[in-house]
Amino acid sequence: MEVSLFLILILQSILIFCEAEVGKSHQICKKLQYDPVKQPYRTAFHFQPPKNWMNDPNGPMYYKGIYHLFYQYNPYSAIWGNISWGHSISYNLVDWIDIELAISPIESYDINGCWSGSATILAEGNPAILYTGSDFKNRQVQNLAMPKNVLDPYLREWIKSDHNPLMAPIGVDPQFFRDPTTAWQGPDKKWRVVVGSQINGHGTALLYQSDDFVKWTRSDRPLHFSNKTGMWECPDFYPVSVDGVNGLDTSVQGKNVKHVLKASFNDHDYYIIGIYEPETDRFSVSPDFMDSNVQLRYDYGIFYASKTFYDSAKSRRILWAWVTEADGKSDDVDKGWSGLQSIPRSILLDKTGKQLSQWPIEEIEKLRAKEVNLENKVVEGGTTFEIAGITSSQADVEVSFVLPNLHDAELLPPGLLDPQLLCSKRNASTEGVIGPFGLLVLASKDLIEHTAVFFRVFKGHGNFVVLMCSDQSRSSLREEVDKSSFGAFVDVDPTDKISLRSLIDHSIIESFGGEGKTCITARVYPKLAIDKESRLYVFNNGTESITIANLSAWSMKGAQIFPLHKRRKPQLD
Ligand SMILES: *[C@@H]1O[C@H](CO)[C@@H](O)[C@H](O)[C@H]1NC(C)=O
Ligand SMILES: *[C@@H]1O[C@H](CO)[C@@H](O)[C@H](O)[C@H]1NC(C)=O
Ligand SMILES: *[C@@H]1O[C@H](CO)[C@@H](O)[C@H](O)[C@H]1NC(C)=O
Ligand SMILES: *[C@@H]1O[C@H](CO)[C@@H](O)[C@H](O)[C@H]1NC(C)=O
Ligand SMILES: *[C@@H]1O[C@H](CO)[C@@H](O)[C@H](O)[C@H]1NC(C)=O
Numbered sequence: 265m266e267v268s269l270f271l272i273l274i275l276q277s278i279l280i281f282c283e284a285e286v287g288k289s290h291q292i293c294k295k296l297q298y299d300p301v302k303q304p305y306r307t308a309f310h311f312q313p314p315k316n317w318m319n320d321p322n323g324p325m326y327y328k329g330i331y332h333l334f335y336q337y338n339p340y341s342a343i344w345g346n347i348s349w350g351h352s353i354s355y356n357l358v359d360w361i362d363i364e365l366a367i368s369p370i371e372s373y374d375i376n377g378c379w380s381g382s383a384t385i386l387a388e389g390n391p392a393i394l395y396t397g398s399d400f401k402n403r404q405v406q407n408l409a410m411p412k413n414v415l416d417p418y419l420r421e422w423i424k425s426d427h428n429p430l431m432a433p434i435g436v437d438p439q440f441f442r443d444p445t446t447a448w449q450g451p452d453k454k455w456r457v458v459v460g461s462q463i464n465g466h467g468t469a470l471l472y473q474s475d476d477f478v479k480w481t482r483s484d485r486p487l488h489f490s491n492k493t494g495m496w497e498c499p500d501f502y503p504v505s506v507d508g509v510n511g512l513d514t515s516v517q518g519k520n521v522k523h524v525l526k527a528s529f530n531d532h533d534y535y536i537i538g539i540y541e542p543e544t545d546r547f548s549v550s551p552d553f554m555d556s557n558v559q560l561r562y563d564y565g566i567f568y569a570s571k572t573f574y575d576s577a578k579s580r581r582i583l584w585a586w587v588t589e590a591d592g593k594s595d596d597v598d599k600g601w602s603g604l605q606s607i608p609r610s611i612l613l614d615k616t617g618k619q620l621s622q623w624p625i626e627e628i629e630k631l632r633a634k635e636v637n638l639e640n641k642v643v644e645g646g647t648t649f650e651i652a653g654i655t656s657s658q659a660d661v662e663v664s665f666v667l668p669n670l671h672d673a674e675l676l677p678p679g680l681l682d683p684q685l686l687c688s689k690r691n692a693s694t695e696g697v698i699g700p701f702g703l704l705v706l707a708s709k710d711l712i713e714h715t716a717v718f719f720r721v722f723k724g725h726g727n728f729v730v731l732m733c734s735d736q737s738r739s740s741l742r743e744e745v746d747k748s749s750f751g752a753f754v755d756v757d758p759t760d761k762i763s764l765r766s767l768i769d770h771s772i773i774e775s776f777g778g779e780g781k782t783c784i785t786a787r788v789y790p791k792l793a794i795d796k797e798s799r800l801y802v803f804n805n806g807t808e809s810i811t812i813a814n815l816s817a818w819s820m821k822g823a824q825i826f827p828l829h830k831r832r833k834p835q836l837d
Contacts, residue, residue, distance in 0.1 A: 304794035305771035308658045308822035311605040313350055317342050318603035320569035321584035323383035323393050326577055328417035331357050342596040347377040356627050357608050359824040366422045373397045373405055373429045384447040390414045396442040403438035405429030427478050443498045448515040450542040458487050460496040467496035488547050492554035496527035498569045504613040511581030513574045517542045533562045533570050560619055564752035565785040583609045590746040590787040621780040632818035641812045648803040655819040657770050657798035663815040664763040669808050673698045676722040676729050687733035687751030692716030696806045704801040705768050708792035715739040715788050717775045721758045730754040732777040739788035754778040
């Protein structure tokens, strides 16, 4: 106890030291970070480990005043392999301290990898982790780990249960049995947990129940399955409030509550919203996965294997996701690292009840520094202008557009109902009527390189349709990077206003359209538009003028994300 307290004091004072004396101690803090010239794609305020490969976020939780983030991590290199659980802690979800590995692949039931899983705060307040092990026969099994000392708020050491594996792939293909969710308790006090699977080729959320968190029995009926998808990875299942502004703890059930089931497949995180009856464990939804043309996704760009947790300190549900690289494997080896975590997002049921909405956690705003503003500025069709005065490679931009004249909006092109396809067929340089208009980010001075985040408005069947795109086609002169465009519709009324927020961080752009109704995350690797050479513009390539009601752009300070401890290597025997 005393040792922990002492450590907290030391770590806190180091954080304060770096924050308070940015001028004087710049060198000291900076030494622990990467050189921006040699490492132009290293981020400043997104979570990434000091080096090496990272993928899925695991077991996020809030415990004794501290946020914990675990993550799929290769302690040896920048490519996937030897998967262990990295572990970092934070007081504010912005600045992170890297601590020793929490779980390493050393037992027969996880020797080929300690894969994804979730944390549950048990009834007496102690945390428990359920994770997938790839065992000595490469079978997927579910295991339990508990803190060695629950009085240590850092939860530095984890003990694997003597009863592992707790769930074996009996009657399930051992290659398709992974990623246990956070558990929830029904009115009968039994714990329930979902494990991702596929049965007869169909994505399935297997349901398990337990009285003691150790002995688990599979229910005859899965919580949900789909004949229209394959394997479900990283399922997530949680309640959302129908009319409240707060997130809900995972075991909350009852009136004014709906449930969200998220599954990761086809490189995206899809979700459905329905009604869960804890007495029967029935989950009824409409529409289901793949039922309609337009599928609900957390994010329509690069965003996968996400996981939410309930933050009891601020009564909110927070979403994390893995944002992978879009350059090559050899680039990862050269960089010495691969993979980012998204900025944590608060997630709520949207007022329409038809979808979720997401917003970067408020804590990130503490990094906002120098600000520039614009109000009521008309942007004529065919014009582009620069927003100068901030560090455009590391910025937060919020803008709202008002569209004076929707009369002449184009008809939604028949046969182009897939928004992603629409964005790639009609890129930022394809002239329209209402749009394309939006931001050009991570742009070079001559605009040879830029990423366009923009909107177009079409006439649909008796309504207007708003399309949001993130067009990477001109993001980099480098040939070998993936420059696919991303797109989605935004369920907003364009006769009101259309808002956009973009968080820009060297090689990642997280964009939130319509106050977080539609999110698109892109990875870009400019050659020219790096660091101080990076610029920000507003453009309108529609024929109709639009008005910027309000634009605020901030330089962002770097978060303090660096290692203080040497990592302990797992013992491979
Ligand atoms: C995994 O670890 C072993 C032992 O340290 C090492 O030889 C191997 O290269 C590693 N594999 C990867 C992909 O990092
Ligand atoms: C889905 O697949 C299962 C198993 O193959 C089958 O029994 C069921 O009828 C199918 N349901 C639908 C709606 O197609
Ligand atoms: C806007 O259109 C002009 C003329 O076609 C083109 O040169 C320019 O690149 C376009 N802007 C963007 C951001 O694509
Ligand atoms: C943008 O789309 C136009 C067709 O409208 C196409 O000619 C052009 O090559 C595209 N630009 C890029 C950079 O893909
Ligand atoms: C413009 O946006 C900033 C930042 O979001 C806000 O503080 C300000 O009140 C807004 N101004 C108007 C006129 O909406």
